[in-house]
Amino acid sequence: MKKIKFAILGLGRIGRLHADTIITNPNSELVSINDPKNNEINNLKKKYLCQVMSIDDIASDDQIKGLLICTPTETHIDLIKKFLHTKKAVFCEKPLDLNLKKVENIVQLVRDTKSQVMVGFNRRFDPHFAKLKLHLIQKEIGIIEQIIITSRDPSPPTIEYITQSGGIFKDMAIHDFDMAVFLVGEKIHSISALGSNLVSKKIEQAGDYDTANILMKTVSGKQISIINSRRTTYGYDQRVEVHGSKGILKVNNPPLTEIELANESGATKERLHTFFMTRYADAYKNQIDYFIECIKKKSMPKPDVQDGHYALYLAENALKSARTGRTIYLS
Incomplete structure (x- = not known):
């Protein structure tokens, strides 16, 4: 079976930790990263043997099947919305947002689109x-x-x-x-x-x-x-x-x-x-390994956005x- 191609948005300490899991899992491949404010992005590109791509290019790339959102909290909702119609499975770090109403709206959108979206409650x-x-x-x-x-x-x-x-x-x-x-x-x-x-x-x-x-x-x-x-x-x-x-x-x-x-x-x-x-x-490694398995099996991951909302x-x-x-x- 071909490896599942991944992109990561946000390469802080959590993003890099998840990148290490993706490159060591036999079923996944890190092909793209995005973090315009990260001064180490070119070094990370070399380390992970991947490309630096814009968010729009990642969204339009049909070869990328999995996305990890490790950006600041205030960006989470807009990024999830952007990728809901791309048929990519999305993993988002917690919390989804600090505004309960915004999270309620994204729960409904995920339900309507029947998208695979997992929230990072790693424990x-x-x-x-x-x-x-x-x-x-x-x-x-x-x-x-x-x-x-x-x-x-x-x-x-x-x-x-x-x-x-x-x-x-x-x-x-x-x-x-x-x-x-x-x-x-x-x-x-x-x-x-x-x-x-x-x-x-x-x-x-x-x-x-x-x-x-x-x-x-x-x-x-x-x-x-x-x-x-x-x-x-x-x-x-x-x-x-x-x-x-x-x-x-x-x-x-x-x-x-x-x-x-x-x-x-x-x-x-x-x-x-x-x-x-x-x-x-x-726990961090196990949750990403589980997310990869969910993409492979086309199953809905847990915890999901409803868990994040609750x-x-x-x-x-x-x-x-x-x-x-x-x-x-x-x-």
Whole structure:
């Protein structure tokens, strides 16, 4: 079978990471890249043995079957719209947009055109979380009753990033909203959120929170807690605990290596990851490999734009709850 030809828009750190996956997958080939603001574009062209093409030329090239959008968030919707009628499968990094109405419109357009569009919630493809989900499907702990998701970053991003990202709920917790719904398999009935500024005065001055707690209840009464912080002293903290009627499942933080030292002074383990791209390296690779497989099989990928819309919907209501101090009941 011929290799599936791909183009990538945006060659920042995520775009380059996806490019590395495409060139190592035996079923795919990177033929085109586009990033007019990237000073390294010619070096990247040589590295990936591909062409630099305009967006219009990529859209009109019928040989290109897969497109990855790794550009700034505010460009996502317009780029998806441009490629919906080209019969190309589209992968778009999260979030689709910060404006819920715009995302609602793109959900309808994707549905109308029956296009293959995948959203980059990579944590679904982390081997640890994927195995946890499999245990839940097999009902090894019975009926889910409570889920606790902990997500803490080693240090805050820049203030420039904070002001453009949509804030802690739409940028950081949006991954956790998607993971929560993915694991529990139900819609959310109510959401209550607390936001505080315990880490950075600059984040507070920028109008955002650096610490958050979110409590959600599903339509059947299951409880989900999400804990977020922009600071840890011990590394990238990414844990999930699911309590059920017959037991409990946990995903703890994987260390950099599995080496453990024990001697007369005691026992020590390797430290945790300090960067999301190393902690989720397998997840990033697995999601693109899965997307390639969906193109090959002509199947609809998940998570899709509806998942992207729902995660943003939860993020927006969490922000509303934090701002007003009220529990928000969802339709």
